[in-house]
Amino acid sequence: MIAKSLLVLIAVLAADLATATTLKLATLAPEGTGWMRELRAAGETINQRTDGRVLIKFFPGGVMGNDVAVLRKITLGQLQGGAFSGSELSSVFPSAQVYSMPFLFESLDEVSYVRKQVDPLIREGLRQGGFVVVGMSGGGFAYLMSTRPIGTKNELRATKVWSMQNDRIAQLAFSNGGINPITLPLGDVYTSLQTGLLETVAITTSGAIAFQWHTKIKHVVDLPLSYVAGMLAIEQKAFDRIAAADQQVVRDAFESAFRNLDASGIADNDSARVVLEKQGIAFHQPDPDEVRYWRSIGDQTLKQMLADGSISAQIVAAIRKAQAEFRAGSANADAGLP
Amino acid sequence: MLRKAAVLAVVVAMSGCAAIANKAADRLSASLTAGVLDQDDPETVAAGLPAYLILLDGFIASGPDNADLLFTGARMYSAYASNFVLDGERRKRLADRGFDYARRAMCARDRRFCTAFDGGDFERFDALIAAQKDEARESLYTLATSWIGWVQADTGDWARIADLPRIGAVFARVVAVDPNYDRGNVQAYLGVLDCLRPESLGGHPQRGIEHLNAAFDFSQGRNLMPKTLLAEYCARLLFDAQLHDRVLGEVLATDPHAPGLTLANTIARQRARELLESGKDYF
Numbered sequence: 105m106i107a108k109s110l111l112v113l114i115a116v117l118a119a120d121l122a123t124a125t126t127l128k129l130a131t132l133a134p135e136g137t138g139w140m141r142e143l144r145a146a147g148e149t150i151n152q153r154t155d156g157r158v159l160i161k162f163f164p165g166g167v168m169g170n171d172v173a174v175l176r177k178i179t180l181g182q183l184q185g186g187a188f189s190g191s192e193l194s195s196v197f198p199s200a201q202v203y204s205m206p207f208l209f210e211s212l213d214e215v216s217y218v219r220k221q222v223d224p225l226i227r228e229g230l231r232q233g234g235f236v237v238v239g240m241s242g243g244g245f246a247y248l249m250s251t252r253p254i255g256t257k258n259e260l261r262a263t264k265v266w267s268m269q270n271d272r273i274a275q276l277a278f279s280n281g282g283i284n285p286i287t288l289p290l291g292d293v294y295t296s297l298q299t300g301l302l303e304t305v306a307i308t309t310s311g312a313i314a315f316q317w318h319t320k321i322k323h324v325v326d327l328p329l330s331y332v333a334g335m336l337a338i339e340q341k342a343f344d345r346i347a348a349a350d351q352q353v354v355r356d357a358f359e360s361a362f363r364n365l366d367a368s369g370i371a372d373n374d375s376a377r378v379v380l381e382k383q384g385i386a387f388h389q390p391d392p393d394e395v396r397y398w399r400s401i402g403d404q405t406l407k408q409m410l411a412d413g414s415i416s417a418q419i420v421a422a423i424r425k426a427q428a429e430f431r432a433g434s435a436n437a438d439a440g441l442p
Numbered sequence: 443m444l445r446k447a448a449v450l451a452v453v454v455a456m457s458g459c460a461a462i463a464n465k466a467a468d469r470l471s472a473s474l475t476a477g478v479l480d481q482d483d484p485e486t487v488a489a490g491l492p493a494y495l496i497l498l499d500g501f502i503a504s505g506p507d508n509a510d511l512l513f514t515g516a517r518m519y520s521a522y523a524s525n526f527v528l529d530g531e532r533r534k535r536l537a538d539r540g541f542d543y544a545r546r547a548m549c550a551r552d553r554r555f556c557t558a559f560d561g562g563d564f565e566r567f568d569a570l571i572a573a574q575k576d577e578a579r580e581s582l583y584t585l586a587t588s589w590i591g592w593v594q595a596d597t598g599d600w601a602r603i604a605d606l607p608r609i610g611a612v613f614a615r616v617v618a619v620d621p622n623y624d625r626g627n628v629q630a631y632l633g634v635l636d637c638l639r640p641e642s643l644g645g646h647p648q649r650g651i652e653h654l655n656a657a658f659d660f661s662q663g664r665n666l667m668p669k670t671l672l673a674e675y676c677a678r679l680l681f682d683a684q685l686h687d688r689v690l691g692e693v694l695a696t697d698p699h700a701p702g703l704t705l706a707n708t709i710a711r712q713r714a715r716e717l718l719e720s721g722k723d724y725f
Contacts, residue, residue, distance in 0.1 A: 134639055135678060138598065165640040167681035294644045313600055315644050319564040319607045376600045383604060384563045 125346050126159045127338060127354075130168035130177070131187035137314075138368055139187070140164050143336075146361040153357070154350045172270075178339050185235070185338035189243075190226070191271060193337060197229035199416040202423065204330040205409070206277040207402030209427075212370060215242060215331050217430040222422050229416070235337040238355050239362030243308055243332035244373035248325040249317070250304040251297060255325065255388045257281065257397055263303040266293055272414070273330075274306065277405040281398070293317065308332055309376035310369075318380055326387040327395060336362065474518075479702045484709055488526040495519060495536075502543070512547035513584045516540050520591035525709055530595075537588075537595035544588035551581060564607060571611050576619045583623060586612040590631065610635050625702070626660030629653040630668040637675035651676050664700040666693045666710040673717055683725035690714040690721075 133139035140162070147160035168174050168183060171192035177183040193200040202208075202222075209215045219242070227237045254260040260283065267274045267285035278285045288296060296302040297320040305317060306329050312318045336358055343351060381387065390398070409415040474494055481487050498515045505511050519540030527533040549556040555570065574582060589609045593602040613635070616628050633653030639645030654676065657668035669689045677686035693714040698707035 132640075132643065134643065134645075136597065136638075163681060165679050165681070166642040167640070167679075170642065289642065291640075291642045291644050310600060313604045315639075316607050318604060322563075372600065376604075379600045379604045382601070 124157050124159060125342075126161055127184045127342060128161045128163065128182070129185045129187070129336070129338070130163040130166075130174045130183055132166045132170075133187065134165040138372070139365065142361040142365055143187070143358075146357040149357040150354055153353045158346055158350050158354060184342035185336065187334060187336050190333045190335070191273065193230060193235070193335070194272075194414075196233035196235055196337075197226070198414050199229055199419045200226055200335075201273060202226070202415055202419055203333045204273055205402060205406050205415070206273065206330050207327070207399045208406070208423070209245075209328060209331055211328075212242075212245070213434075214427060214430050217433075218423055218426040221426045222419060225419050225422055229419075230335075230337060231340065234340045236340055236343045237335050237337050238358040239336040239365075241334050241362040241365040241369055243334055243369050244310065245328035246306045246308050246311075246330050246332055247327070248304060248306055248329055249312060249321040249385075250323045251300075251320055252303050253323050253388070254304060255323075255390060256394060260304065260325075264301065265304040266296070266302045266306070273405065273409070276408060277401055280404050280408075281401045290315070294320070297321070306330070308373055309380055310372040313376050313379060318383060318385065321380075321385055324380070324385060324387045326389050327398060334365075476702075479705050481705045482699060482708050484526070484705060484712070487705060488522075491518070491522050491526065495522060506546075507550045509547045509550040509581075512543045512550060513581065516544035516547060516584050516588040519543060520588040523595060524591045534595040537591045541588045541592035544585045548581060548585055567608055568611050571615045574615060579616045579619045579623060582612050583616045583628060586616070586631065606635065606638075621656070622660045625665055626657035627665070627667070628657075629660075630657040630671055633657065633668065634671055634675050637679050640679055645679070647676050647679050661700075661703070663696070664707075665703050666696055666698065666707045666714075669693045670710040670714050670717070674713070678721075678724060681725065683721065686721055686725070687718065690718050694718075 129143075131139065131143065133143075143162060147162065150158050150160055163183070168177060168186070171186075171188055174183060174186045174188075175195065178185065189204075191201040191204055203215070203219075209218070219240075223240055227240070230237050248254060248260065250260075250263055252259070252263050254263060261281070265278060265283050265285045267278060267287050269287050269289060271287075275285060275287070286296075286302060288302070293302060293305060294316055297305070297317060305312075305321075307315070307317060311332075312321060338354075343354075346354065377387075406415070406420065410417055410420060478487055478491070495515075495518055498511070498518055502508070502511050502515050517540075519536050521540075523533050523536035523540060527536055545556075545559055548559075571582070586609050589605065589612070593605060593609065596602055610632065613628055613632050616623050617632060621629065630653065633650040636646040636650030636653060641647060651672060654668040654672040658665060658672075661668075670693055673686045673689045673693075677683075677689065693711055696707075698704055698711055700707060
């Protein structure tokens with residue numbers, strides 16, 4: 105009797121193992137970071153709640169290469185997904201990069217309001233491109249930071265400005281602002297700041313500390329340049345191989361992790377800013393003329409991206425509508441109106 | 443016995459006999475260090491050390507500006523917090539005290555050095571460290587090891603993470619004076635710092651491996667901690683399962699008993715077993 109039960113149990117276990125799906129996910133985040141802790145906790149939850157039918161295997165620290173390499177490996181079936189910035193997924197759905205348009209937002213509260221309406225549109229665009237987004241979070245605003253004073257456009261133009269390879273938006277915006285950026289991989293930036301090959305970078309406050317660029321930076325323009333959004337995307341075909349109930353478990357676990365990351369991202373950038381100020385880095389408020397100038401550069405860049413079809417007009421319209429609602433709400437609140 | 447010693451320390455401290463306390467502390471520190479480092483049962487050290495920490499607190503209370511006492515306190519608190527305390531809040535509290543003692547020791551030794559701790563420009567700090575005399579290497583090393591323990595105790599605190607380059611600068615200064623300082627362990631610290639980030643994010647994992655191998659080689663294969671650290675930080679960062687399992691296998695195949703290294707080696711072997719086990723899921 106016992107032997108028979110054991111045989112049944114073994115058979116059931118074997119059947120479960122045979123149908124287990126492993127999702128291999130790549131990320132640039134190194135082990136030990138808040139990101140990896142959240143992702144691993146979600147992976148563990150998925151493993152437990154699906155009784156091992158869905159296993160999540162992470163490849164942290166960029167061991168699978170950059171975004172281009174990761175997307176290629178997904179196509180080849182070597183990976184099933186990864187954590188990407190919006191810009192990195194622009195080859196799948198161009199408007200995924202819309203939040204990083206320069207000088208698009210005025211505050212994190214505004215971003216939060218807009219994202220409630222626009223995140224679903226980005227998710228839908230990526231779904232049509234063959235990816236299921238199971239979590240989105242904000243990494244905060246990138247700011248212009250420099251080893252030299254960059255309070256005015258002329259001062260900024262006189263510095264050596266970095267742009268990430270393949271970051272078309274940044275290159276277009278800098279070009280519109282009369283700047284000819286130097287494109288380098290992110291891993292070379294610190295050394296380049298040390299040697300003087302680069303003087304100005306755009307990065308979030310927490311990013312500046314994580315990459316140790318804060319040891320070289322002395323000045324920050326206190327004007328949000330662009331919003332950094334991250335998302336976990338899984339190839340639709342791989343996701344479809346999972347039973348519907350287990351898909352929901354995967355979504356729930358990762359969505360919960362990304363909600364935590366969203367909240368901690370804001371706190372991280374706030375704390376990081378205090379640290380930068382304490383370490384002697386000056387945050388300069390640009391004067392109103394400068395702000396107007398840079399916002400006009402942002403508008404010009406957005407129009408160019410719209411004109412050549414790099415950004416969807418429908419999504420930009422949705423952002424503008426949400427911004428108008430938010431700003432009207434803020435104005436009413438300021439005036440004491442309901 | 444330990445409780446009696448602690449009570450004695452309190453009595454000595456309260457009596458205000460700082461000179462007696464200092465001599466006793468010197469003797470205690472020397473004997474304790476040897477006794478602890480040659481112990482092959484970490485649990486005994488973990489259970490016994492707190493009494494000595496309290497004893498040291500008493501000595502320090504009686505000689506609050508005594509740099510030697512403060513450095514000893516820094517070493518003991520930082521080592522205890524890093525190696526034996528799992529509870530996050532407790533670990534943070536004890537590592538904070540270790541780093542505080544180290545800072546106070548530096549201030550007691552050199553008032554001008556004091557000001558560089560509290561914020562300010564990195565380049566100014568770097569220049570200050572570069573200007574330190576060669577004889578300061580012991581003080582600098584204790585400062586850096588306590589400092590890194592303070593960072594490790596709360597890696598979610600950006601103020602701590604932001605100090606990593608400063609800690610690296612202090613270790614680099616010690617290496618410039620003596621590449622094999624503390625039986626080469628100074629290179630092990632630099633190795634770990636290099637393996638915190640992948641190359642694509644500005645890290646230097648290959649250089650980290652070289653530092654850790656140098657630390658191991660200097661001990662003629664007796665110091666096992668650099669190997670365990672190499673697996674934990676560098677091999678995992680590079681996602682090199684073969685390297686990970688190979689070096690951990692070497693750690694487990696080596697007798698941990700070596701003068702001055704037995705405790706560290708025993709801890710390194712415990713950690714190696716844990717890493718091999720968790721490596722099955724990681725890779």
